Amino acid sequence: MEEAQLMQYLPVLMLGALAVVFSFGMLVMSVVLGQKGKRPPVKDIPYECGMIPVGEGSTRLSLKFYLVAMLFILFDIEVVFLYPWAVIYREMLKESGGAILGAMLSFLGILLVGYLYAVKKRAFDWKS
Amino acid sequence: MIQAIIDWFGSPVGLSVLFSAVKILGVFSVLMFIVAYSVWVERKVSAAIQDRCGPNRVGIFGLLQPAADAIKSFLKEDFTPAHVRKTYYWLAPAIVMIPSLLTVAIIPFGSLIGNEKMIIADLNVGVLYTFGIVSLGVYGIVLAGYAARSKYPFIGGIRSSAQLISYEIAMGMSVIPLFLIAGGLDVQQLSAGWQSLLAGTSGLNLNRLVTWQAGNGWLICYAPISFVIFLAAMFAETNRMPFDMPECEQELAGGYNVEYSSMKFALFFMGEYASMTAAAALMTTLFLGGWSLPVAGLNQPATTIWIGLIHIGIFLAKVCFILFMVIWVRWMWPRFRYDQLMDLGWRRFIPLALANIVITAVVLWAKS
Numbered sequence: 001m002e003e004a005q006l007m008q009y010l011p012v013l014m015l016g017a018l019a020v021v022f023s024f025g026m027l028v029m030s031v032v033l034g035q036k037g038k039r040p041p042v043k044d045i046p047y048e049c050g051m052i053p054v055g056e057g058s059t060r061l062s063l064k065f066y067l068v069a070m071l072f073i074l075f076d077i078e079v080v081f082l083y084p085w086a087v088i089y090r091e092m093l094k095e096s097g098g099a100i101l102g103a104m105l106s107f108l109g110i111l112l113v114g115y116l117y118a119v120k121k122r123a124f125d126w127k128s
Numbered sequence: 129m130i131q132a133i134i135d136w137f138g139s140p141v142g143l144s145v146l147f148s149a150v151k152i153l154g155v156f157s158v159l160m161f162i163v164a165y166s167v168w169v170e171r172k173v174s175a176a177i178q179d180r181c182g183p184n185r186v187g188i189f190g191l192l193q194p195a196a197d198a199i200k201s202f203l204k205e206d207f208t209p210a211h212v213r214k215t216y217y218w219l220a221p222a223i224v225m226i227p228s229l230l231t232v233a234i235i236p237f238g239s240l241i242g243n244e245k246m247i248i249a250d251l252n253v254g255v256l257y258t259f260g261i262v263s264l265g266v267y268g269i270v271l272a273g274y275a276a277r278s279k280y281p282f283i284g285g286i287r288s289s290a291q292l293i294s295y296e297i298a299m300g301m302s303v304i305p306l307f308l309i310a311g312g313l314d315v316q317q318l319s320a321g322w323q324s325l326l327a328g329t330s331g332l333n334l335n336r337l338v339t340w341q342a343g344n345g346w347l348i349c350y351a352p353i354s355f356v357i358f359l360a361a362m363f364a365e366t367n368r369m370p371f372d373m374p375e376c377e378q379e380l381a382g383g384y385n386v387e388y389s390s391m392k393f394a395l396f397f398m399g400e401y402a403s404m405t406a407a408a409a410l411m412t413t414l415f416l417g418g419w420s421l422p423v424a425g426l427n428q429p430a431t432t433i434w435i436g437l438i439h440i441g442i443f444l445a446k447v448c449f450i451l452f453m454v455i456w457v458r459w460m461w462p463r464f465r466y467d468q469l470m471d472l473g474w475r476r477f478i479p480l481a482l483a484n485i486v487i488t489a490v491v492l493w494a495k496s
Contacts, residue, residue, distance in 0.1 A: 004328075005252070007141075007144075008249055008250060008251050008252065009249065009251070010144075010145065010148065010249075011148040011151070011152065011233065011248045011249040012230070012233050012248070012249045012251070012257075014145075014148055014149060014152055015152050015156075015229070015230060015232075015233050015248060015249070016226070016230060018152060018153075018156060018229070019225070019226045019229040019230055020222070020226060022156075022225070022229070023221070023222035023225040023226055023229075023395065024222055026225075026391050026394075026395055027218065027221065027222060027391060027392060027395070029202060029391065030201065030202050030204070030206045030390045030391030030392070031206045033202045033203055034202065034203060034204055034205050034206040034390050034391075035203060035204065035205045036205065037205040037207065043207065043209070044209050044210035044211060045209075045211075046209070046211055046276070046277070046278030046279070046387065047278065047280070047386050047387060048278070048279060048280060053278070053279070058274070058277060058282050059279055059282060059283070061286055064290075065286055065289075065290050068290045068293065068294060068470070069289075069290070069293065071474075072293040072294065072296070072297065075297045075478070076263075076293075076296065076297055076300065079297060079300035079301055079304075080256065080300075082301070082304050082485065083255075083256060083304065083307065083332060086304045086305075086307035086308045086311060086485075087307050087311050087330070087331030087332055088311065088331065089307075089308050089311050089489065089492065090308070090311040090312040090492060090496070091311065091312075093492065093493060093496045094496065098493055101489055101490065101493045104489065105486065105489075108482060108485070108486060111482075112482065115478070115479070115482075119475065124470060124471065124474040124475050126466065126467035126470050126471065127467055
């Protein structure tokens with residue numbers, strides 16, 4: 001059984017190999033076929049619509065982006081937990097009645113409290 | 129030596145490898161064809177909407193334009209500016225392209241031809257694989273922005289990574305009601321064709337959704353809210369209007385791909401269209417009945433090769449319809465502002481998707 005499970009991924013590996021060869025092949029091809037131009041110093045300046053760049057290339061960022069990244073990890077994991085539940089939901093309804101619904105409602109309830117907390121803390125408020 | 133290779137291809141493992149290779153090459157070429165010509169269609173449609181001509185010089189109706197564009201991309205100077213982080217700069221276009229090619233692996237693009245299922249990999253993690261791979265696409269864009277070591281690409285990359293991950297949650301949640309509804313599928317009661325189509329699949333397999341839809345009607349009718357959320361998230365995930373924040377030309381001069389030239393730039397472009405096509409294919413399977421069509425007995429797995437081919441045709445027609453709609457929307461809708469975008473994702477769609485899950489579950493419970 002385990003081997004059969006792994007065999008499922010063989011086509012994915014083949015597709016992955018094709019994708020890798022294709023992408024890097026394109027990159028290499030354009031180096032080989034592309035024109036070689038001159039290299040005046042101005043060409044090496046970061047493009048900012050003709051302005052001469054000032055300061056560091058990597059600027060400082062709003063803290064909001066880190067917050068979004070963290071919240072994403074939390075919520076995305078919840079979503080993954082929901083899938084197995086969704087798949088067996090109707091079968092379990094026949095067997096155990098509302099227990100499966102209650103189990104997931106309590107889980108979603110806790111999630112909702114966390115979500116409301118994030119809203120209250122203005123984590124999603126991009127205007128300020 | 130040669131005999132040994134021929135013998136190996138005759139063995140069950142060898143045969144499955146051979147069939148997989150044929151399917152992969154077929155899907156890959158069709159995908160690339162759609163990518164090339166959706167660019168052409170996009171330019172023609174935008175021209176028609178804006179009362180212009182669009183490409184009309186290369187070939188009849190400009191039909192050879194994609195080929196000309198490809199040749200041009202190859203022949204342009206492949207310039208690596210001195211200020212970039214070289215390794216990431218080189219990796220980023222490939223990392224954008226690879227996941228968008230990989231997502232198509234689990235989408236059933238047809239029923240059966242002979243005994244072969246028209247799906248590249250019949251994984252039992254099913255749709256979770258797609259969401260996993262789609263997440264990887266973020267890396268390419270972040271790396272492109274980071275590698276450029278230049279302000280506009282950096283801001284563009286960070287913005288779009290926040291956008292992509294925000295809408296991924298809504299997208300993942302919007303699909304759950306479909307599995308709740310279609311979870312009641314009883315494989316034992318289905319006919320032999322369905323049995324062979326679903327042999328060895330788990331509940332997350334997309335062919336199960338198609339099966340359920342063939343028997344009960346398309347899921348867009350059962351879960352319209354899911355459809356709306358998925359549609360919006362699809363636009364956001366593929367960086368399309370009205371969510372094309374990564375490429376807001378006016379503010380960021382183009383976003384994460386500013387410092388790229390030649391084929392590297394074209395790879396970002398192709399990656400975007402490939403993931404758009406993959407998302408359209410996913411949407412077809414999830415909401416629009418996949419390869420099935422409720423007329424003329426096309427709701428059954430194919431018994432002959434011809435019907436198998438017709439199923440593939442139906443699937444492609446549905447995908448092209450969605451792609452056309454996506455292109456159309458681009459010229460009809462203004463772009464969101466960034467705070468509106470994040471607000472819509474986090475404060476509207478996520479609660480809506482959660483409520484949708486709970487309501488669907490409660491209704492199913494009340495019915496049982």
